[in-house]
Amino acid sequence: NAGVTQTPKFRVLKTGQSMTLLCAQDMNHEYMYWYRQDPGMGLRLIHYSVGEGTTAKGEVPDGYNVSRLKKQNFLLGLESAAPSQTSVYFCASSPIHLAGYNEQFFGPGTRLTVL
């Protein structure tokens, strides 16, 4: 199993450009997440999904949109990139646990620079 994969690994954008980050998991997990990681600020949740066709806002959703059309894929879109969105983006997935033990598995990350 590949686990959680992310595409692309690196990307440089100019202000105002758009792009989509792709996250894929082959573990049949219900839950998927997008985080951004900035120096000194840990992992901040952007959006998440608890199942195919459903999404919800996290802590820092502004400037991002997401879609979960297939269970195994979770897309993160930037419609008009800004320098403040320069960051490392991590995707994660977790299975449903009846008792709520939310064990998350992370992808390798995407390093995005917006000039």
Add this chain to the structure above:
Amino acid sequence: GENVEQHPSTLSVQEGDSAVIKCTYSDSASNYFPWYKQELGKRPQLIIDIRSNVGEKKDQRIAVTLNKTAKHFSLHITETQPEDSAVYFCAATYTGFQKLVFGTGTRLLVSP
């Protein structure tokens, strides 16, 4: 609100010493507390977790303790080695257990 505080932000120890990282959480309903290790340029990796029905859990040189009354939990690493050098994140479940809130991380440096 949803909050996890983590201390210290940096920790330097000599090889063979012990290291302790502490976290506090705000939601008394939280029931799952994982710890992740992130090496430079890599993804966060789960190293140990503890559930709310347990007070302590050990796995070789690492252990985690949980005090539900005080709403804090700690990571203990004994006999530290240079390869333990990394950033460590604590987390706690929130919102119907559908998501985790992470602490801001502790950079651990183990000197030979």
